[in-house]
Amino acid sequence: ADKTSAELVDAVNGTPDLTSREAGKKVKLRNHAKGFCTSGAFIPNPKLQDSLAIPFFKQAEIPITARFSLGGTNPHASDKGAGRFMSLKIDGDKESLNFVTTNSPVFFASNLEEFFNFQTKVKQGAEGKQWLVENQPNAKAFFDFINTLQPSASFANSRYFGVNSFLFSANNGDIKPGRWSFEPVDGVINLSQTQLEALPSDFLKQEMLTRIQQKPAKWDLYIKFAEPSDEINDPTVLWPESRERLLVGQVVIDGRSDSETATMQCDKGIFNPVLLPQGIKPSADPILNARTPAYIESFIRRQ
Numbered sequence: 001a002d003k004t005s006a007e008l009v010d011a012v013n014g015t016p017d018l019t020s021r022e023a024g025k026k027v028k029l030r031n032h033a034k035g036f037c038t039s040g041a042f043i044p045n046p047k048l049q050d051s052l053a054i055p056f057f058k059q060a061e062i063p064i065t066a067r068f069s070l071g072g073t074n075p076h077a078s079d080k081g082a083g084r085f086m087s088l089k090i091d092g093d094k095e096s097l098n099f100v101t102t103n104s105p106v107f108f109a110s111n112l113e114e115f116f117n118f119q120t121k122v123k124q125g126a127e128g129k130q131w132l133v134e135n136q137p138n139a140k141a142f143f144d145f146i147n148t149l150q151p152s153a154s155f156a157n158s159r160y161f162g163v164n165s166f167l168f169s170a171n172n173g174d175i176k177p178g179r180w181s182f183e184p185v186d187g188v189i190n191l192s193q194t195q196l197e198a199l200p201s202d203f204l205k206q207e208m209l210t211r212i213q214q215k216p217a218k219w220d221l222y223i224k225f226a227e228p229s230d231e232i233n234d235p236t237v238l239w240p241e242s243r244e245r246l247l248v249g250q251v252v253i254d255g256r257s258d259s260e261t262a263t264m265q266c267d268k269g270i271f272n273p274v275l276l277p278q279g280i281k282p283s284a285d286p287i288l289n290a291r292t293p294a295y296i297e298s299f300i301r302r303q
């Protein structure tokens, strides 16, 4: 049977019973606990209007609130792991678009049962991980990928992926399934073992905030479109590299709207991966559709 939002959040937070759940609420336990907020703007590609019917992207420049984070519930996790996450709120005149993304193109679960097992088992150390490797092929494929992923030198030098599929309205009336990806304009830059050893366990926030004072961090945002043979509703299945890509625009992070109030508001809030403007709809992916209810459940618990 499908898992409830409360069960999913408990699995994510490692709070399987009432006592641990209540304790988690007291410390405002939250996934992706280590992170920080900043700001910038989205510059749509004017050519997008030639193919897609998304009026939101007709604006010249749209304000962005961004949060960069690590995975997990530990607010003191080391930046030397390979996981990097980027969440964006793009707030236009009339509509908004949120992104909640990861630097792994492939997800570890294709349904809520697998998601629940994964979150529960990874918290049981080596034994739990072994169970996943033996019993959940999608988890094994994810571990195999993650083992090849190196820690990036900066949040600005990572790719980010939406992972789940969305449905895009074309000007000719077609509905085209696609996935988001963000390509860093300064390129993917990973740290060598020697460089990594020389760094403290907290370096990413300072690096990013110093960087953007000199020069904005930028990403080109693409939609990769599916072919009829591609799996739409399963984020564990990658599509071939050769699929058509469309440049949607550029994310420019320069801290332009940073303030104490803005940071406080951002830290308190949530990002909603199905907050979409006209012309974009969520796919039927069960992972995608479980996310917002879980984020709201988590939000309520950390009040």
Ligand code: HEM
Residues within 6 Å of the ligand: 008, 009, 012, 030, 031, 032, 035, 067, 068, 069, 085, 086, 087, 100, 101, 102, 107, 112, 115, 161, 162, 163, 164, 269, 270, 271, 286, 287, 288, 290, 291, 294, 295, 298, 299, 302
């Ligand atoms: C069933 C699927 C999922 C569940 C149940 C889930 C659960 C959660 C929860 C409980 C939070 C904390 C929300 C808060 O208190 O603000 C969270 C945050 C987050 N999740 Fe998920 N998640 C799921 C899928 C995904 C996927 C597919 C991605 C990446 C593509 C992702 C990336 C993130 C990120 C980046 C955050 C931090 C947001 C922020 O910066 O505030 N999650 N997730």
